Amino acid sequence: MRTIPNKPELSDSPGSTRRRILAGACAGGLALGLVFAGAGVAGADTGTDDGGTMSAQADKATQVHMSIKNDTPTTLYLANADHSGAGVHWQDRALDVLNPGATESVSVYAAGDAEINLGYWLGNGANPAKITLHGETPLVGSNQASGSSTDPSYTVVASAGSGYNPTDTYSIQTGGTFNYTGHTQTYTVPAGVSRLKLTLDGASGGANGTAMTNVSTGAEVSGVLDVTPGEVLTIGVGGLGGDEWNDYRGGWGMKVGDDDYSGGTGAGGDLFSSGGGGATVVTDGSGNVVAVAGGGGGSGATAMCANKLCAGGRGGYDGSWTGENGVPWPGGGGQAGAADTTKGQSQSSPGGDAGGAGGGGAKGGLAGATGIAAGGGAGSSSAPGLTGATVTSAHNPGSFQGKNQVQGSVVIAPAG
Numbered sequence: 001m002r003t004i005p006n007k008p009e010l011s012d013s014p015g016s017t018r019r020r021i022l023a024g025a026c027a028g029g030l031a032l033g034l035v036f037a038g039a040g041v042a043g044a045d046t047g048t049d050d051g052g053t054m055s056a057q058a059d060k061a062t063q064v065h066m067s068i069k070n071d072t073p074t075t076l077y078l079a080n081a082d083h084s085g086a087g088v089h090w091q092d093r094a095l096d097v098l099n100p101g102a103t104e105s106v107s108v109y110a111a112g113d114a115e116i117n118l119g120y121w122l123g124n125g126a127n128p129a130k131i132t133l134h135g136e137t138p139l140v141g142s143n144q145a146s147g148s149s150t151d152p153s154y155t156v157v158a159s160a161g162s163g164y165n166p167t168d169t170y171s172i173q174t175g176g177t178f179n180y181t182g183h184t185q186t187y188t189v190p191a192g193v194s195r196l197k198l199t200l201d202g203a204s205g206g207a208n209g210t211a212m213t214n215v216s217t218g219a220e221v222s223g224v225l226d227v228t229p230g231e232v233l234t235i236g237v238g239g240l241g242g243d244e245w246n247d248y249r250g251g252w253g254m255k256v257g258d259d260d261y262s263g264g265t266g267a268g269g270d271l272f273s274s275g276g277g278g279a280t281v282v283t284d285g286s287g288n289v290v291a292v293a294g295g296g297g298g299s300g301a302t303a304m305c306a307n308k309l310c311a312g313g314r315g316g317y318d319g320s321w322t323g324e325n326g327v328p329w330p331g332g333g334g335q336a337g338a339a340d341t342t343k344g345q346s347q348s349s350p351g352g353d354a355g356g357a358g359g360g361g362a363k364g365g366l367a368g369a370t371g372i373a374a375g376g377g378a379g380s381s382s383a384p385g386l387t388g389a390t391v392t393s394a395h396n397p398g399s400f401q402g403k404n405q406v407q408g409s410v411v412i413a414p415a416g
Contacts, residue, residue: 048216059087060109062137064116065167069103073192079119085111099129115414137167144149153190180237187233195415203251203408205312206241206274207297216296219316220394223386224415232284238278238408239299251278253360263295264344264357274298274345276359280408289321290385294361296325300373301354313378316391323378332369337380339364
């Protein structure tokens with residue numbers, strides 16, 4: 001069997017090493033083909049492609065092995081199974097039916113780049129949604145494994161193996177990831193599902209324009225929600241607060257009845273103070289709030305705001321459901337989770353040293369004091385509908401660069 005010791009990540013320029021590798025592979029494949037055409041090989045592993053042509057072990061330059069598990073309560077029905085590549089052959093074909101909890105192996109081998117594409121229908125036709133899986137092992141370049149679902153109530157977790165004979169893993173699961181859109185989204189609980197794990201991240205408050213390390217992260221809330229098949233969850237992913245280089249608006253948050261979970265608005269002036277981050281919220285099929293991840297407080301505005309001296313408070317900081325107060329505290333920073341409403345308090349006093357606005361939350365944060373450019377307080381968090389709930393800060397503030405603060409998110413996954 002022809003092997004190449006190390007899988008190169010090389011260019012395709014004339015005279016390059018990649019060109020020499022591929023040219024040598026083609027020449028070697030031709031020579032091997034002549035040998036096998038003239039005589040059989042004792043003990044050679046053979047396979048049959050769609051046309052019925054037999055292929056010797058020497059064709060296994062690259063292989064794709066897909067290990068697929070149906071981690072949903074829904075039966076999957078094979079819709080299509082396609083392979084491609086030079087001299088490609090099936091080794092293990094996909095099953096027509098993949099039952100809940102079942103695992104199957106699908107594999108091909110080829111003399112060149114090997115690829116598999118599979119499609120599965122969800123259920124017996126009542127749900128026209130489709131799961132697609134892709135696996136690829138090229139002679140040169142990175143292996144690929146990916147999957148997707150046309151139904152947002154399902155997701156695919158895929159991981160590519162390494163080398164020329166990799167095992168790629170695929171877990172088809174209930175759940176999905178919801179990112180910021182500026183409007184509400186929905187998730188319909190699949191048949192057979194009674195518990196889901198929810199992870200909510202509140203949005204960051206706006207940073208100070210002269211010291212972008214002053215990022216106040218939102219809270220991260222996790223826990224398990226009891227659900228009913230067919231129940232529709234409503235999701236509002238919080239938006240980050242505006243900073244002084246853009247605008248000073250508060251980050252978007254969904255409305256539930258009279259409650260607005262947006263961050264407060266910063267103040268204008270020579271230098272804008274920043275808006276608070278919007279809270280991320282999930283409600284159940286009856287419209288009851290089951291979890292809130294508070295948004296971070298907005299930064300105060302000043303040209304001398306280094307070393308987080310005017311930073312907004314962080315949601316969920318140090319495991320606190322209330323969140324962190326704005327800086328400096330005590331001494332002018334906005335208090336976390338102390339507003340009378342779910343919306344973060346806006347900064348109503350403009351000026352060059354205006355304080356930052358509060359983050360949205362189960363209770364919004366208060367704005368920081370103007371005159372000393374104090375940071376706004378974080379919005380508080382809650383999980384009245386979750387069991388085993390925990391809270392922490394959503395992100396590491398040191399990871400942010402420039403104006404790249406982080407929007408909120410919601411991840412729904414199977415409950416173990």
